[in-house]
Amino acid sequence: MNARPDARAFEGTVARRERLSDHLVRIVLTGLDGFASTGTPDEWVALTVPGQFQTRYYTVRSWADGELVLDVVVHDVGLVTEWAMRDCVGDTVTITEPKASFAPPADAAWLLLVGDLTAMPAMARILETHPHTPSYVMAEVPDDLTSYLPAHADVTWLEPPAPGQSALAQVVEGIEWPEGDGYFWMAGESAQMRAIRKHLMREVGLPTSHYDVMGYWRATIGRQPRAVDPGPIWRAGKAAGKSDGQIWAEYDAAREASDD
Ligand SMILES: Cc1cc2nc3c(=O)[nH]c(=O)nc-3n(C[C@H](O)[C@H](O)[C@H](O)COP(=O)(O)OP(=O)(O)OC[C@H]3O[C@@H](n4cnc5c(N)ncnc54)[C@H](O)[C@@H]3O)c2cc1C
Numbered sequence: 304m305n306a307r308p309d310a311r312a313f314e315g316t317v318a319r320r321e322r323l324s325d326h327l328v329r330i331v332l333t334g335l336d337g338f339a340s341t342g343t344p345d346e347w348v349a350l351t352v353p354g355q356f357q358t359r360y361y362t363v364r365s366w367a368d369g370e371l372v373l374d375v376v377v378h379d380v381g382l383v384t385e386w387a388m389r390d391c392v393g394d395t396v397t398i399t400e401p402k403a404s405f406a407p408p409a410d411a412a413w414l415l416l417v418g419d420l421t422a423m424p425a426m427a428r429i430l431e432t433h434p435h436t437p438s439y440v441m442a443e444v445p446d447d448l449t450s451y452l453p454a455h456a457d458v459t460w461l462e463p464p465a466p467g468q469s470a471l472a473q474v475v476e477g478i479e480w481p482e483g484d485g486y487f488w489m490a491g492e493s494a495q496m497r498a499i500r501k502h503l504m505r506e507v508g509l510p511t512s513h514y515d516v517m518g519y520w521r522a523t524i525g526r527q528p529r530a531v532d533p534g535p536i537w538r539a540g541k542a543a544g545k546s547d548g549q550i551w552a553e554y555d556a557a558r559e560a561s562d563d
Pocket residue numbers: 347359360361362363374375376377378379380381382383384385420421422424425467468517518519520521522523524525526527
């Protein structure tokens with residue numbers, strides 16, 4: 304995805320790099336003059352690494368004391384993956400101003416969070432910001448990350464069916480939903496997320512105000528830009544007063560049309 308020409312950008316320096324697990328690398332950025340968090344726990348930025356013009360999206364794991372933390376999944380090949388795998392301390396990178404999507408109703412009695420490794424930073428931050436809400440997590444991750452999530456959550460650890468693959472759609476289709484009205488948040492491989500949105504609309508009948516399901520990455524062969532940039536669809540949808548669910552459904556439809 305190319306950097307949006309209208310997005311505000313902030314330059315930062317990699318102050319530290321830490322390997323959290325086999326597939327997760329923590330990058331700590333400093334600098335970033337003028338950066339401000341939205342305060343919403345699934346907020347994300349578009350990251351541009353040295354020598355590249357394409358961006359990739361990353362969740363703000365934390366922003367405190369002038370340090371911005373990104374936890375980057377490293378997989379087989381990838382533009383940011385390859386950069387994060389090497390010693391990048393001292394590199395200058397660019398991030399855009401953050402956007403966010405998590406918006407539970409004020410009276411949500413529970414949170415149900417489902418995701419793969421790319422969703423872990425957002426799920427950890429959501430749990431940190433909701434320490435008193437009963438929270439259930441289904442995490443499909445290849446590494447032992449038991450201490451990554453706050454202890455108050457009831458976590459089910461799932462193994463990916465194969466490296467780089469996900470079976471989350473099937474998992475969600477078998478969920479026993481908690482009693483009462485809560486909020487369902489989910490992120491992971493895009494085709495799985497499209498299937499889940501259809502399931503929620505058709506089988507579960509969940510109102511769009513009670514869930515947020517986002518495609519975070521797309522299983523393709525090799526490094527590829529996205530066929531459809533969500534930025535313009537997101538901005539047009541917000542300007543028209545549409546809900547996140549409606550906007551992501553429009554994004555799915557555009558993606559499906561581009562696959563034809
Ligand atoms: C709102 C949002 C927030 C996100 N937050 C995070 C985050 O906090 N941490 C994070 O690591 N990612 C996050 N992602 C996902 C990340 O942007 C993608 O995984 C991205 O494609 C990785 O870029 P890359 O340059 O490493 O690989 P690319 O060059 O984009 O892709 C190279 C190849 O790798 C495959 N691939 C891409 N991602 C994965 C993956 N996760 N697992 C297996 N194969 C993959 C592709 O299908 C392709 O074949 C987020 C995405 C969104 C939309």
